[in-house]
Amino acid sequence: MSEDTLEDLLAFVEDELAFATSHYNDSYLDRRVSSRMRRTQCETYEEYFEVLRTDADEQTALLEAMSINVTGFFRNPDVWAGIRTILRNVAGSDDEITVWSAACADGREPYSLSMLAHDDPAIDASTVRILGTDISEPALETARRGVYTESRTVDIQDQLEFLDEYDQYVEVGDDSTYRISDDTKRNVSFERHDLINDDPKSGFDLVVCRNLFIYIDNEYKQPMLETIAQSLRSNGYLVIGKAETIPPTLNSQFAVRDARLRIYQREPTPESSADRAEPDASR
Ligand SMILES: C[S@@+](CC[C@H](N)C(=O)[O-])C[C@H]1O[C@@H](n2cnc3c(N)ncnc32)[C@H](O)[C@@H]1O
Numbered sequence: 001m002s003e004d005t006l007e008d009l010l011a012f013v014e015d016e017l018a019f020a021t022s023h024y025n026d027s028y029l030d031r032r033v034s035s036r037m038r039r040t041q042c043e044t045y046e047e048y049f050e051v052l053r054t055d056a057d058e059q060t061a062l063l064e065a066m067s068i069n070v071t072g073f074f075r076n077p078d079v080w081a082g083i084r085t086i087l088r089n090v091a092g093s094d095d096e097i098t099v100w101s102a103a104c105a106d107g108r109e110p111y112s113l114s115m116l117a118h119d120d121p122a123i124d125a126s127t128v129r130i131l132g133t134d135i136s137e138p139a140l141e142t143a144r145r146g147v148y149t150e151s152r153t154v155d156i157q158d159q160l161e162f163l164d165e166y167d168q169y170v171e172v173g174d175d176s177t178y179r180i181s182d183d184t185k186r187n188v189s190f191e192r193h194d195l196i197n198d199d200p201k202s203g204f205d206l207v208v209c210r211n212l213f214i215y216i217d218n219e220y221k222q223p224m225l226e227t228i229a230q231s232l233r234s235n236g237y238l239v240i241g242k243a244e245t246i247p248p249t250l251n252s253q254f255a256v257r258d259a260r261l262r263i264y265q266r267e268p269t270p271e272s273s274a275d276r277a278e279p280d281a282s283r
Contacts, residue, residue: 107143146180
């Protein structure tokens, strides 16, 4: 009975609130709904479904809860050491370096990329263009503002200490706010992009797409990774989350470069010489 109600509730979210619940795995969706049930003091799915149907604020709250926007600066520092090496490799061979932070949440990941480029004497940061995209407009609004506030659970200073002299890239306010500097922002642009439904991009040297696939139903991982593969130039790099894997059907498209850090390189394709000629970080 209750499980049926959860299914009805998820169908309502998909049909009426236009959030594609069918793309996400069931246990993840159940956890998000249960968390909203605790916040609204509803004991059953039925009770919560009644609230959801009639309360527009709760609809917004559930949609935000479902878009799992947890992120951080330099999340998993060991991976960022790997990303630094990739940027150096690409910098040696390209006039312009184009990077796509796909599913970038509120922008801390693309700003980490920009700080990394500025911080590295082997990289000319003026040649680096970073595009941050996400499905969530509220997350993108925060990203464009570039102002982050420390909370009880998030130690921003600790995250930024990945770089010895991070204070060149952020202004730290008295009220525990961290404002990304104009120089760091200049390399980064943001736009909305849905990895399941929107078109691929093209010509990127590096795509960083981390900590989204863990929430996605298996059948949608493949089309999302195909979108990413098409967006990379031949030999372009892909970094996924440390708990994520590439489905075996796509193994032929990506060579493993560092299995532990989940770093891959796109295998050359016959048409790849054409896409290498057109780097495109703006679309
Ligand atoms: C856990 S965050 C990951 C943020 C960042 N990549 C990181 O690892 O810190 C997952 C992000 O995926 C976004 N997202 C969910 N479904 C998406 C989709 N279909 N296309 C693009 N982004 C999506 C969410 O809005 C959320 O901001």
